[in-house]
Amino acid sequence: MLGTLVRLIGRFIKPYWGLLTVVLVLQLIATVMSLYLPTLNARIIDEGVVTGDTNFIWGTGGIMLALSAVQGLAQVGAVWAGANAAMQFGRDVRAAVFDRALGFSTRELNKFGAPSLITRNTNDVLQVQQLVLMISTVLISAPITMVGGVVMALREDVGLSWTILAAVMLLGAGIAVLIYLMSPLFSIQQTRIDTLNRVLREQITGIRVVRAFVREPHEAQRFEKANGELVDTATRVGRLMAFMFPFVGFVMNISTVGVMWFGAFRIENGDLQIGQLTAFLSYLAQILISVMMTTMLLVLAPRAAVCADRIDAVLKTESTVAPPANPAPTPQARGEVVFDRVSFRYPGAEEPVLKDLTFELKPGRKTAIIGSTGSGKTTLTNLIPRLFDATEGRVLVDGVDVRDFNPDDLWARVGLVPQKPYLFTGTIASNLRYGRPDATPEELWHAITVAQARDFVEEKEGQLESPISQGGTNVSGGQRQRLAIARALVKKPSVYVFDDSFSALDVATDARLRAALEPETARASVLVVAQRVSTITDADEILVLEHGEIVGRGTHSELLATNETYQEIVSSQLSAEEAAA
Known part of the structure; x- marks a missing residue:
């Protein structure tokens, strides 16, 4: 010693x-x-x-x-x-x-x-x-x-x-x-x-x-x-x-x-x-x-x-996601994400959390992931910004393995809204500028409007300069989620990752928010992890995860007709009329 x-x-x-x-x-x-x-x-x-x-x-x-x-x-x-x-x-x-x-x-x-x-x-x-x-x-x-x-x-x-x-x-x-x-x-x-x-x-x-x-x-x-x-x-x-x-x-x-x-x-x-x-x-x-x-x-x-x-x-202690010694040349930000036979196992775990996943996220398309609790949805989303490294296979962003990216270049392309949104001590404006310090007030209000947060922000005495306590404990769960979404919008990334980011919203606010997001994310890749089926019915592709494996993929109507796991999830949430719609 x-x-x-x-x-x-x-x-x-x-x-x-x-x-x-x-x-x-x-x-x-x-x-x-x-x-x-x-x-x-x-x-x-x-x-x-x-x-x-x-x-x-x-x-x-x-x-x-x-x-x-x-x-x-x-x-x-x-x-x-x-x-x-x-x-x-x-x-x-x-x-x-x-x-x-x-x-x-x-x-x-x-x-x-x-x-x-x-x-x-x-x-x-x-x-x-x-x-x-x-x-x-x-x-x-x-x-x-x-x-x-x-x-x-x-x-x-x-x-x-x-x-x-x-x-x-x-x-x-x-x-x-x-x-x-x-x-x-x-x-x-x-x-x-x-x-x-x-x-x-x-x-x-x-x-x-x-x-x-x-x-x-x-x-x-x-x-x-x-x-x-x-x-x-x-x-x-x-x-x-x-x-x-x-x-x-x-x-x-x-x-x-x-x-x-x-x-x-x-x-x-x-x-x-x-x-x-x-x-x-x-x-x-x-x-x-x-x-x-x-x-x-x-x-x-x-x-x-x-x-x-x-x-x-x-x-x-060296980080398991240490920056590469020789980063790859920075490619053009297109928003393409590829999971190539990806598996992930936590240290000491008997079974991998994710098993042999292969799929793509493409610009202008919305991909959704749904599955039971513990199926590996959040772990999957953490692999894109390289919060973890895949134990097998590769995760590619714009054709480059995330392990070969300069971390700052990679994170600049990904707008992550985590399952548990966290706000920092400061103001609403300082939190929204977290990803882009040079964002103008007009851009902040635009993001707030898209995130369906304008009503409660305008009601606050300081509006954009209203104080936020540590963790965002002085705002409700739904308000915290909407501010976290607005923060990602201000960043203007080429890949949006929403990890069960609409769970605290009522159905009407959820629908308005999804409708407002479509033109904002039209040129970006969008990955939505959800527990609620109504949030993902409009997705271009839905991946059904079960025990870390993809057991179904397709549109809402295709999965509803062919996939038993998806049918069980839908039947537990929607009436027959809503499901058919």
Whole structure:
């Protein structure tokens, strides 16, 4: 784990070596000043006070004040530069994790889970960032202070040097035990933060379901359990951390008593002066504080190492839909889509979801897909914009395999309206411009009109500038669907994919919308996935899916006459008169 931590820090801290060099220089200046001050203090006591030389006291005291001012300024500058480097390091790591997650396919997103990705990009990065801050402000100065403090203490009196060795060994051994006990707890703590985020996200997202089934007590217990487990782990870590400071204080105090006890005998024998003893005590305190700060850094390191492993797991994961190394030349956007013997199997699944599918989408034609729940309709639509890659066969868009497309070129050709439409925080206008930022207000109103959304948009106080909350939760399901359709229309793609995008509309609105869509999509390929037969009766070709296979294809009337599966679907939804029509 520590190896991963070192590699991660080394990878992202490189651009800030200049700032770290400034930190090193300033910390060196501050440390030299702090190491020299006790010696001057000893000289005042032993040479100035004893002899009564007031001029010497004032002169040496003035030098001490000047050195203290330099020390303070150097420390402020070092902390500023170190904090600046650490904050920019954290920013770069968060950006890298976000960029990698943004390129993940649904497979990788499901592998990590949204709560875990959020935790890794916030809490985990914060832990490593704090370690970098400690390294830049503590690790650089602590070794210099320890080594310099030992040298300066030995200059004052070699006979008491064994007390420094004993104190450092006692302090190091005690803190090493604490680190050993805390290390496994850090890994558990990060996992439990993931669990708490997952439970909380589920409950907030599904609050209406929770209330509808009166499951508030059950969900409260789930949250209480996850929260309690996290608190329990954090408390155990906190107790060990809390024990550290009294222990350090005990070692420092017992060391001070020891130095004063044995130093008194050396003063009595004439081997040591009072000022030298005072300086020795100051150096001992500096050495032990440096040891404590270094060990504090070592305490943070195990947790940061766990977090670095989790961050590294994201950064090392390659998307299964990675862009091609050598994209094919961009063909003219015609809107032709070909499924050539396509099969798809989810990782670990015993059976493929889609089996040997072959069909075409052509410009100016509307193709519909219908089938029972779980027949693979949504999976099929996800293969066109390459949200998944087919495990067998090829999906061609305008004659080019989607795996050979530059992703931006491919996505520019496809207007996808997903089964669960999602709107982003912002305004109606910002959501509609998601696919085309340069769309004019006139184009937005035109798309809204075609999508049968003009009535409720005009009723809103801000109209196009009306606010939309995260996920579109401040509009109804039907309004959300119509805005998602308008968003696809604004994009003006050559391939439209409507994945059960009319399910929240009443029959009359559905009919008006389909009629308005026809001239808008006349030159594009249109794929409509539907559960409702009335939505697809006018399709040029209907594909009937059953267990991932095409068990029927043709027009509504042809399938109604020849396909048993389609007949069952129709009979379950339409009366005989409606079916004949």
